[in-house]
Amino acid sequence: MLGTPEKRLALQAYEKILDLILNGPAVPGDVVNERRIAEIVGMSRTPVRDALLMLEGEGLLLRQGRALHVKRMRLEDYMDALQIRLLLEPTVARLAAGQVEKADTQRLREELEDILGSEPTERADRSLVRGVDESLHGLLADVAGNAQLSAIIRTLRRQTQMFDLRSMPERLEDTCQEHLAIVDAVEAGDGERAAAAMTAHLSRVRDSIIGRLTRT
Incomplete structure (x- = not known):
């Protein structure tokens, strides 16, 4: 060991x-x-x-x-991982509602608002966007209080990050707005609204990918 x-x-x-x-x-x-x-x-x-x-x-x-x-991430692999995230992460958001320190939700909100208020060229900094995304989803998974569930979600997220904003740059602003809705619900302690916001976010990611494939 x-x-x-x-x-x-x-x-x-x-x-x-x-x-x-x-x-x-x-x-x-x-x-x-x-x-x-x-x-x-x-x-x-x-x-x-x-x-x-x-x-x-x-x-x-x-x-x-x-x-x-x-690994070459096939679209089928990505969609499978995203489907599992849709089953797990709304529950995590529900469990985390009201459990996250206010300082953490305020920090996340400020970071998201900074990205939305920045110039388009600055928004292209994927490391910045990925950092906020990792902080939000990772924090909720940790705060939910189930170490095995947190580890599963982190693994799934790494797999889906291999097909992310590089493939869908037009999703950046919507992603930030959707994250803000999750932060607001979690900070308010509204578990059902947090779960619904997480479901909406991941569903829109899935629908955007399907829409892009349909157009090509």
């Missing part, structure tokens, strides 16, 4: 490699070379190896023979 220092290093390596997958330069289909990744993230190969095993376990990396590849 990993000791505390080793585990901490592995988690740091995990976050750095995950960022390479979600934000580039790693792209679906790329071969993952352990030594090269260690050089890129500036860490030794041991924590990098542990992090790669974690990512493989989550399905973001696939092993073909001896080589690891960044």
Whole structure:
């Protein structure tokens, strides 16, 4: 079993490699070379190896023979993961309503309003948008008080993040507005409204993807 220092290093390596997958330069289909990744993230190969095993376990990396590849997220995989999120995350939002610290909801609201008030060129900063998105969904999952449920949702979210605002940049403003509706309901302690807002948000993401495919 990993000791505390080793585990901490592995988690740091995990976050750095995950960022390479979600934000580039790693792209679906790329071969993952352990030594090269260690050089890129500036860490030794041991924590990098542990992090790669974690990512493989989550399905973001696939092993073909001896080589690891960044998973090519098929649309069917994405829609399946999103459907499970639709089953789980409204319940999480309901459980989290009234349980989130006011300072956290205020911070999230300010960040979302800052994005909406920024210039279109600034809105294109995916790392900023992804950070707020991760904070909101992750916070609700944690506050709900079920560690296994939280871990499942985080894994599903990582899978769906591989097909996100890069594919649907027109969704950015709507996404922020939908997140604000969730924050408002959670802050008000209204579990049913929070669940409905989460369902509406994820349903609109799904419908936008279907609509885009229909147009192409």
